[in-house]
Amino acid sequence: MYRTTLYNLSEDLEHASTEFGQRELGEINAEEMHSLLEFLRHIDPVELHDAQPFITVVTPTGRYTVRASSGKLHLYDIARPELGSCELEPPALIQQISPKFERPAPEGDNRELHLTKRRSVRFNQGIAICMLITGLLLNGYTLYAAFYIDDVHRAPPLTLVTEPVEVQRLRDTMTGTYSTGNLPGDRAIVIKPDGTADLVVLGSKTRARLITPCSYSLGKRDGKLFLSLKPRGQIEVTNMNQVSLYGDIYRRSP
Numbered sequence: 508m509y510r511t512t513l514y515n516l517s518e519d520l521e522h523a524s525t526e527f528g529q530r531e532l533g534e535i536n537a538e539e540m541h542s543l544l545e546f547l548r549h550i551d552p553v554e555l556h557d558a559q560p561f562i563t564v565v566t567p568t569g570r571y572t573v574r575a576s577s578g579k580l581h582l583y584d585i586a587r588p589e590l591g592s593c594e595l596e597p598p599a600l601i602q603q604i605s606p607k608f609e610r611p612a613p614e615g616d617n618r619e620l621h622l623t624k625r626r627s628v629r630f631n632q633g634i635a636i637c638m639l640i641t642g643l644l645l646n647g648y649t650l651y652a653a654f655y656i657d658d659v660h661r662a663p664p665l666t667l668v669t670e671p672v673e674v675q676r677l678r679d680t681m682t683g684t685y686s687t688g689n690l691p692g693d694r695a696i697v698i699k700p701d702g703t704a705d706l707v708v709l710g711s712k713t714r715a716r717l718i719t720p721c722s723y724s725l726g727k728r729d730g731k732l733f734l735s736l737k738p739r740g741q742i743e744v745t746n747m748n749q750v751s752l753y754g755d756i757y758r759r760s761p
Contacts, residue, residue: 508534508566509604511543515560520546523558532562537601540564544597548575552692553708553717556753559739567606576753577687592754665726665733665741677725677732678702685750685757696742696750696757698723704736 511532515523518530520543535543547562554560561574563585572583574592581592582600595603668674678700686695689709697705706719723734723742734742734750743751748759 508536509540510534510565511540512563513560514562515558516547516550516562521550523550523554523560525558527558537605540601541597544573544580544600547573548578548580550575552577552694553719556694556706556708556740557719559753564604566604568604571604573600574754576755581754663728665728665735668725668727674725675700680747681734681744684760686760687755687757694755694757695760696752698734704734704742706736706740
């Protein structure tokens with residue numbers, strides 16, 4: 508079973524908005540988890556960008572966060588944030604967070620089978636004791652995380668670039684259009700030298716594209732340059748021709 512909490516997701520799991528807030532889903536089975544993951548990764552891209560929905564899952568193997576972008580799922584181990592995310596399909600993701608159990612030895616009617624069964628009883632007793640201890644520790648951690656989950660997901664603060672000449676130099680250097688592609692549903696970031704940017708979802712020839720205007724400030728973390736967007740979001744500058752936002756790579760258009 509998977510103890511699951513939803514963030515910014517509607518009750519029918521078809522929409523995302525910050526108005527929905529946090530909702531405890533309780534324990535669900537693997538089939539229900541698979542359906543939930545499918546709903547999450549098929550939410551409208553604009554709603555995904557604006558609401559940043561995610562789910563947290565607690566199992567005996569640990570505590571995890573699952574986010575979605577571009578129809579893909581990204582799994583984060585909360586206890587090991589330095590590992591970053593891994594991109595997985597729903598079946599592989601469920602397998603990754605599920606406990607692994609050893610298969611029992613095949614049955615037989617000889618003396619070795621009797622000894623194996625005795626060992627299995629002792630082994631199962633050991634598992635029960637370990638699971639009891641794990642459950643107590645997990646409950647304590649869950650209680651802690653319920654009060655401090657915002658701290659878990661909050662990235663370290665940026666060191667803002669404030670010197671006017673340096674700010675304008677970086678703005679001029681980053682000015683341009685960066686995109687994930689040029690097909691309907693792809694996204695683009697238009698960075699302007701006046702400290703504003705547009706987040707764009709490309710439409711078809713018969714459908715207007717969606718544009719979200721933003722302003723940005725410049726900052727650095729661990730030697731990397733970031734554009735901190737308002738109302739929300741941080742663009743990480745990989746190099747002057749490539750940036751990333753919410754795990755998606757955007758490349759500078761010619």
